[in-house]
Amino acid sequence: MENIVFGIGIAALTGALATVAGAAEDTESNIGSQGDPNSQVQLAPQMGFLHRIFNKAVAGEPPAYGLWCALGAGLAWAFMAMQINAVLAIVLGSVIAVFVQGVYATTAYLGRTASLKKFGQPVYVDILKSMTTVTMAHAFVAIFCTVTLCYLMNAALGHPFPLPLLGLLWGIALGAAGSAVGNPYYGKERQYQNQKFGAGVPISASGNIVRYAEAGERNSLDNGFFTAKLGGPASGVCFGLIVFLELWRTILFEKIGAGWGAIIVGVLMILVFTIIDRYIEVWARKTYGPYAKPEEASS
Amino acid sequence: MSAVAAKPTAGGAMNPTAMAVGVVLLLVILGICWRVSPGLGLMALIGMVVGGVLIGFGTHFVPVGGAPAAMGQAPGIATGVAMLAAGAGLAGLFGGAWAADQGLVVAVVTGAVGGGLMMAITCMMVNFIYVFGMGIPAASGKVLNDPITGDSQKEFKSQGTEGHGLPFVSFVGGVIGGILAGGGGTLIYLMILDVYKATLPTMMKATEAQIMPIAISAAGIFAVGIFLVNAVLTAYNITGTIEGPHDPKFKRWPRAIVASAVASALCGLAAILIVVM
Numbered sequence: 109m110e111n112i113v114f115g116i117g118i119a120a121l122t123g124a125l126a127t128v129a130g131a132a133e134d135t136e137s138n139i140g141s142q143g144d145p146n147s148q149v150q151l152a153p154q155m156g157f158l159h160r161i162f163n164k165a166v167a168g169e170p171p172a173y174g175l176w177c178a179l180g181a182g183l184a185w186a187f188m189a190m191q192i193n194a195v196l197a198i199v200l201g202s203v204i205a206v207f208v209q210g211v212y213a214t215t216a217y218l219g220r221t222a223s224l225k226k227f228g229q230p231v232y233v234d235i236l237k238s239m240t241t242v243t244m245a246h247a248f249v250a251i252f253c254t255v256t257l258c259y260l261m262n263a264a265l266g267h268p269f270p271l272p273l274l275g276l277l278w279g280i281a282l283g284a285a286g287s288a289v290g291n292p293y294y295g296k297e298r299q300y301q302n303q304k305f306g307a308g309v310p311i312s313a314s315g316n317i318v319r320y321a322e323a324g325e326r327n328s329l330d331n332g333f334f335t336a337k338l339g340g341p342a343s344g345v346c347f348g349l350i351v352f353l354e355l356w357r358t359i360l361f362e363k364i365g366a367g368w369g370a371i372i373v374g375v376l377m378i379l380v381f382t383i384i385d386r387y388i389e390v391w392a393r394k395t396y397g398p399y400a401k402p403e404e405a406s407s
Numbered sequence: 408m409s410a411v412a413a414k415p416t417a418g419g420a421m422n423p424t425a426m427a428v429g430v431v432l433l434l435v436i437l438g439i440c441w442r443v444s445p446g447l448g449l450m451a452l453i454g455m456v457v458g459g460v461l462i463g464f465g466t467h468f469v470p471v472g473g474a475p476a477a478m479g480q481a482p483g484i485a486t487g488v489a490m491l492a493a494g495a496g497l498a499g500l501f502g503g504a505w506a507a508d509q510g511l512v513v514a515v516v517t518g519a520v521g522g523g524l525m526m527a528i529t530c531m532m533v534n535f536i537y538v539f540g541m542g543i544p545a546a547s548g549k550v551l552n553d554p555i556t557g558d559s560q561k562e563f564k565s566q567g568t569e570g571h572g573l574p575f576v577s578f579v580g581g582v583i584g585g586i587l588a589g590g591g592g593t594l595i596y597l598m599i600l601d602v603y604k605a606t607l608p609t610m611m612k613a614t615e616a617q618i619m620p621i622a623i624s625a626a627g628i629f630a631v632g633i634f635l636v637n638a639v640l641t642a643y644n645i646t647g648t649i650e651g652p653h654d655p656k657f658k659r660w661p662r663a664i665v666a667s668a669v670a671s672a673l674c675g676l677a678a679i680l681i682v683v684m
Binding site: 353 | 498501504505506527530533535537542558563564571578620624
């Protein structure tokens with residue numbers, strides 16, 4: 109019984125860490141314009157819309173965070189093998205991984221922006237100096253939380269995978285959850301704030317991203333400020349639910365029916381999320397209604 | 408032409424010669440494995456091929472909209488095919504590896520449910536952000552009615568887009584994709600682990616308990632590697648984006664099955680050869 113209570117406590121802690129990690133990851137990627145919306149940041153100057161948005165599509169978010177979290181976890185593992193305190197080892201590992209992220213961010217911004225020279229897009233050194241450190245700070249939070257939850261899974265819950273491999277797995281899952289949930293909010297709702305609310309961006313508007321703020325030109329810090337209010341927390345809830353429910357069902361129900369207990373609970377949870385999803389879909393159809401009457405619809 | 412009227416493009420055509428060459432290659436690789444390790448090695452390799460095929464097939468179900476989905480211009484999840492499949496499948500592998508002591512069937516099913524659960528949560532949150540964050544209902548661009556619920560789709564597409572969000576059939580496709588990918592990844596891991604557990608003690612002159620950390624780590628890394636190979640292969644087959652099982656591109660799956668089988672066999676053979684040669 110004590111083991112189960114301990115396990116549930118660890119699961120709750122990892123879930124909380126995952127929630128913070130997801131929120132930080134999405135905000136970091138939005139400030140850096142790393143996910144799929146980056147296509148518009150890269151496209152805008154080619155359509156004649158010069159901007160001051162940071163542009164660092166190092167890779168897709170999942171492989172990028174897979175690399176950084178595996179790096180942080182691997183270094184933390186090595187520091188722990190050198191008998192360094194686990195907390196300090198995780199902090200040091202995450203710090204070094206963040207410097208690698210900073211190097212990638214810098215080279216990505218310079219390289220990608222320089223490639224737009226023929227369209228007249230300048231490389232802004234002040235943007236490089238002010239944005240890179242902010243993305244690094246958010247990346248540190250995301251990497252530190254992910255490596256810590258991996259450490260808890262390994263050391264406290266006894267998962268057989270070594271820390272670096274857990275870092276890779278959960279880093280990829282973190283990037284997948286963050287990009288899936290956070291990208292539309294940044295891509296549609298922020299970059300195309302000048303388009304109609306409650307509708308997708310018409311393909312003909314591609315590249316015409318919002319470039320001006322309340323005062324002066326918009327930059328990526330404004331974007332991070334905006335998406336941190338909904339897109340970031342929603343990504344955090346998504347990743348937090350994934351981590352917490354995966355651990356919760358295993359810890360609490362694994363012993364029932366020689367493993368089948370956790371499986372049955374997992375299937376039930378899938379059904380619950382299916383019902384919630386269907387409710388959301390039907391609610392939207394009823395509340396917002398169709399864009400055009402069926403007989404008049406054309407495309 | 409609108410997406411509703413779109414037909415599978417020439418890129419989706421099957422090439423019988425290439426398929427035959429793939430099958431021959433698969434048989435050759437299995438033959439090599441039979442020569443070097445006829446018992447355990449061959450069985451493990453067949454298991455890895457089955458796991459790879461499950462991943463390749465499962466990835467076709469995952470609704471991925473890529474960059475257009477991030478602007479609400481196309482339905483699906485706004486990320487890459489390989490990345491999302493990897494995220495789901497590896498979350499499944501995490502659970503499956505944890506349940507490895509409870510037998511092959513329980514571990515594989517645990518991995519499958521883990522992958523499905525990850526996709527169910529992700530797909531639900533995607534619709535949550537579209538509906539409550541952006542005020543956009545889900546609509547498919549590839550079918551007039553949702554094949555499962557029968558809901559009409561066309562009038563819920565906003566002007567100038569191919570649809571947006573995740574209609575129910577895409578949600579179900581995502582969950583099925585996560586289940587197949589999670590189960591396949593776990594199966595590959597368990598097959599490699601079995602081979603390493605049997606061969607490493609003799610090779611390293613150590614007890615099974617002593618070699619377990621190495622066996623688990625190496626099997627885990629190979630499983631992740633083979634997983635990514637299959638997910639990326641399928642991403643090429645899909646050419647970017649897919650809405651789910653109702654998308655015309657889904658019909659391309661036989662081509663990916665053959666490619667996944669050959670690639671998994673080749674990677675699996677390398678994983679086996681490092682301990683039996």
